[in-house]
Amino acid sequence: MSDEPAENISGGTAGGGSAAAFDPGDATSRVEVFIDRLGERYWQKTYGGQDAFECLVRTILSQNTSDKASQPAHDELMERYGPASQRDPDLAHALANAGQDELADAIASAGLYNQKSETIIRLAGRVVEEYGGADAFDEFVTSESPDDVRDTLLDMKGVGPKTADCVLLFAGGRDGVFPVDTHVHRIARRMGFAPPAADHEDVRQVMEAEVPASKCGFGHTAMIQFGREFCTARQPACLEGPEACPMSDLCDQVGVYPHDGDVVDPSET
Structure with a gap:
C-alpha cells in the first residue's frame, strides 16, 4: 500500500488554490497535451496566497x-x-x-x-x-x-x-514556475520530454518552455499525482500493458522494458 494520501496535498482539496479553467484543445506540443490530460483527470488550479x-x-x-x-x-x-x-x-x-x-x-x-x-x-x-x-x-x-x-x-x-x-x-502565485521533484524528474525523462541524462534544472527548463505559464502550477501538482498512481519508480502501470496507463500513447518508455519487466533510471539506458 502507498504511503501517500489519496490526493497530493498541494493539488487536492487541502492544498488551497483556486479553480482555473483552460482549453485542452489548443495544445501545441506533446508535453502540453500530457499536461492537459492531467488537468482533465485531476484538477486545474491557480496557486498563490500561502504565507x-x-x-x-x-x-x-x-x-x-x-x-x-x-x-x-x-x-x-x-x-x-x-x-x-x-x-x-x-x-x-x-x-x-x-x-x-x-x-x-x-x-x-x-x-x-x-x-x-x-x-x-x-x-x-x-x-x-x-x-x-x-x-x-x-x-x-x-x-x-x-x-x-x-x-x-x-x-x-x-x-x-x-x-x-x-x-x-x-x-508568490507566479505563473510559469514548474517545480521539479523526483516524480516530475522521472516522468519527464521516461516519457521522452527531456533527455535521459537531464538533471532537475534541465527538466525544469524543458517543462517551462513547453507548457504555457498558466498551466505550470497545476501541471506540477497533477504530475506528482500521476507519478504516484501510474508512473511509479519501480512498477509503472505500463508493465501491465499499454491499456493500463492513460498516457501510453504519449510515452517513449525510456528505461522501461515491459517484455522482461525491467525498469531502470532513464540515464542508464
Missing part, C-alpha cells in the same frame, strides 16, 4: 519524505510555534528563537529531523535579520521579480531549486 515563510518551512519539511509524513510535522510545528502558541505572533521570530531539540521533536515524523530543524532555525534567523520577520519576507516574495526572489532563495543554505520554485508558486 511565504510558512511555505518555505513546509517545503523544507517535505524534502525526502511523503505528504503523509510531512503534514503531521507541519501541523505540530504550527501548534507549538505558530501564532496560536502565544510564543510570538511572527512565525519567523518564534522559530529563530526555538531550541533545536524541541523543534526536532516537533517535526520528527518528517524524518531527518535534526538536519531539518537546524535548517529551519537558520532560515528563520536570516529572515528576521534581513527582512524583520515573516510579513516583510512575504511581501518580498510576492512583489519582487521572480528571478530576484529565486536567486535570493537559492542563496539561502538548505534551499534548493525545487524548494525555491515551490515558494514562488504556492506563496
Whole structure:
C-alpha cells in the first residue's frame, strides 16, 4: 500500500488554490497535451496566497519524505510555534528563537529531523535579520521579480531549486514556475520530454518552455499525482500493458522494458 494520501496535498482539496479553467484543445506540443490530460483527470488550479515563510518551512519539511509524513510535522510545528502558541505572533521570530531539540521533536515524523530543524532555525534567523520577520519576507516574495526572489532563495543554505520554485508558486502565485521533484524528474525523462541524462534544472527548463505559464502550477501538482498512481519508480502501470496507463500513447518508455519487466533510471539506458 502507498504511503501517500489519496490526493497530493498541494493539488487536492487541502492544498488551497483556486479553480482555473483552460482549453485542452489548443495544445501545441506533446508535453502540453500530457499536461492537459492531467488537468482533465485531476484538477486545474491557480496557486498563490500561502504565507511565504510558512511555505518555505513546509517545503523544507517535505524534502525526502511523503505528504503523509510531512503534514503531521507541519501541523505540530504550527501548534507549538505558530501564532496560536502565544510564543510570538511572527512565525519567523518564534522559530529563530526555538531550541533545536524541541523543534526536532516537533517535526520528527518528517524524518531527518535534526538536519531539518537546524535548517529551519537558520532560515528563520536570516529572515528576521534581513527582512524583520515573516510579513516583510512575504511581501518580498510576492512583489519582487521572480528571478530576484529565486536567486535570493537559492542563496539561502538548505534551499534548493525545487524548494525555491515551490515558494514562488504556492506563496508568490507566479505563473510559469514548474517545480521539479523526483516524480516530475522521472516522468519527464521516461516519457521522452527531456533527455535521459537531464538533471532537475534541465527538466525544469524543458517543462517551462513547453507548457504555457498558466498551466505550470497545476501541471506540477497533477504530475506528482500521476507519478504516484501510474508512473511509479519501480512498477509503472505500463508493465501491465499499454491499456493500463492513460498516457501510453504519449510515452517513449525510456528505461522501461515491459517484455522482461525491467525498469531502470532513464540515464542508464
